Amino acid sequence: MSTTTAPIVRHGRAGLAGQLSELGVEHSGVLLVHASMRAVGAVSGGVGAVVAALRDALGRRGTLVVPAFTPENSDTSPHYLDRVRGLTDRAREAVRASMPPFDAATSPAPSMGRLAEAVRLTEGAVRSGHPQTSFAALGPLARELMARHRPDCHLGEDSPLARLYDLRAQVLLLGTGFGTCTAFHLGEYRVPAPPRRSYRCVVAAGGRRRWWEYExxxxxxxxxxxxxxxxxxxxxxxxxxxxxxxxxxxxxxxxTDAVDFASRRLPSYRGGAPVRPLCRAHG
Incomplete structure (x- = not known):
């Protein structure tokens, strides 16, 4: 008895751009994207074609933004805690010693997915300077959006998220769920008296590698x-x-809709209960 395998459907740049426009991506707009390439499926031209389709939908005057977070260089991140679980003290110290300092020009962001990395590595991309929660952008507003990301402000008023809010940017969850919705984090900053904690990561200062702790x-x-x-x-x-x-x-x-909704509703979700001290994507 013979069996047949269904052919793989490969999506193309033009078709994807058309679907993005049909969904409502604004021409000449600003778009923050969280993406799962696995969910998008097989694409002729791979991840580069998806980046091109996003830029086609936005047009020459549009700006594409992605998260370029780096929890890999922090010893207060879930990424680190998972990596060292079960290790001896000596092995744990070896892991800490091997962590490279953040460099906006070269530090990869592997946990953000293939599309975010493709945007970060595209010629002309601009990256913000936060050592844990940087963003990368392509387009005419990229430099303006990525500027002045204060190093002790992950995702608050001195981060690109607040600039995106001011510009009424759109958010695209490309095959991902709301669990990856970074916009909700700006809502966390806007609730009354949000809880705070300490973070620690490796940075470069004066050409030397050092640990930096901030709140x-x-x-x-x-x-x-x-x-x-x-x-x-x-x-x-x-x-x-x-x-x-x-x-x-x-x-x-x-x-803006997502941030405003989160700032209104998060207090009822958390109800004064202790906030868990770690977030999957951050330090």
Whole structure:
């Protein structure tokens, strides 16, 4: 008995750009993207074609932004804690000693996915300077958006997220869920008296590698999936547009709407309970 294998459907740049425009990506707009290439499926030209499709949908005057976070150079991040779990003290110190300092020009951001890395590595990309939660951008507003990211402010008023808010940027969850919605973190900064904690990472100062400790808002994305589900139902579902991009189901919404919703609703989600001290993507 013979069996046949269904042919792999390969999506192309033009088709993806058309789907993005149909979903509502604004021509000449500003777009923050979180992406799962696995969810998008097979694409002729690979991840580079997806970046090109996003830029086609935005047009020459549009600006594309992605997270370029680096939890790999922190010893207060979940990434580090997972890496050293079960190791001896000596082995743990060896791991810490091997961590390279953050360099905006060269530090990779592997945990952010293939599309974010492709944007970061594209000629002309600009990256913000935070040693843990940098962003990368392509387009005419890239330099303005990436400037002045204060090193002790992960995702608050002195970060690109606040500049994106000011510009009423859109957010695209390209095959990902609300658990990755960085915009909700700006809402954490905007609740009354948000809890704070210490972070630590490796930086370069005066050409020398050193550990740097700082205090910032205690970031917690543990309830973002539930928060996002409620957000998607708000305004009778008008806040979030959903549609196909490649093989994925993707979501598009205004960053201002997501931040404002999070700042209103997060206090009821957390109810005064202690905030967990770690966030998956941060230090």
């Amino acid at each position: 910032d808002v205690a970031l917690d994305d543990g309830d973002f999936a539930d928060l996002g589900a409620e957000f998607a139902r708000s305004d009778d579902g008008a806040a979030v547009r959903t549609g196909p991009v490649g093989a994925s189901t993707s979501r598009l919404f205004r960053l």
